[in-house]
Amino acid sequence: MSTQPSKQSQPSPRRAQPPRRGRRPGQESSRQSILEAARARFAAEGFTATTIRRVAADAGVDASQVMQFFRSKEELFAAVMAIPPSALERFATAFEGPDEHLGERVVRAFLAAWEGAPNESEPLMAMLRGAIVNDTAAAALRDFIEARLIDKTRDRAEPDARLRAALASSMLVGLVTGRDIIGVPTLAEADVEEIVAGAAPAIQAILAPAT
Incomplete structure (x- = not known):
């Protein structure tokens, strides 16, 4: 009785592995x-x-x-200090456009960043609280804000650009600190439009002085 030759078992083909996603460990x-x-x-x-x-x-x-x-x-500083990229973009776009109403745009940008959506405001507020109790963090934050203001205003009254940037950054940080951390009653109770109306002219005069 003839027998059929047994077929050799063939290994089942391996399924292609999906490519890995994300950064390599290195x-x-x-x-x-x-x-x-x-x-x-x-x-x-x-x-x-x-x-x-x-x-x-x-x-x-x-x-x-x-x-x-x-x-x-x-962006490297923002990553280290946990500043959301959207906040960087907000600060940058505040300087776009003519000098007229610059102070208003800048004040609105700072208030929107520190008091806006939680994913943006909470990391900024945590950073600001840390700067209050840590001298190193405070110095880094002041230096960062001042440098960005200098960079944006360097073509305006060049000789005193650094002083004007320092004044503006101190006023803006002080505004947010007094309103949202210390809770100065009048500042905390005022709405955004009242704050803008009061602070914008001063920031305008510092960053874009009338010639």
Whole structure:
């Protein structure tokens, strides 16, 4: 009786594995090293003196790799200090347009960032509370806000741009602190339009003085 040759069992084909998503472990490790190096630099030297090259050297990576993760020093600082990217964009767009009503746009931007949606305001408020009790955090925050104001107003009255930026940043931080942290009754009870009407002319006169 003839028998049919037995078929050799064939291994079942392996299903293609879906590609992994997200950063490779090495990339995530590099990003964390950059953040830790930046945190130390900002704490020791402040925002203005810290450079991308120094952070990269401290983290043991190339400066171009820092820029792959964080497109600018401002974004790197924001990541270290947990400032939402939307807040950075809000501050930047406040300076778009003509000088007229600049003070109003800037005051509205600060109030909207610190008192707006929780995903934006809560990290900023936590950062501000930390700055009140920590001198290093306070210095870094002041330096960051002042530097951004200087950058936006550098073509206006160049000789005293730094002083005007310092005055404006102190007034804006003081406004938010008095209204939302200390809770000065009159400030806390006023609505946004009252605050804008009172503060905007002063910020306008500082950032865009009439010629």
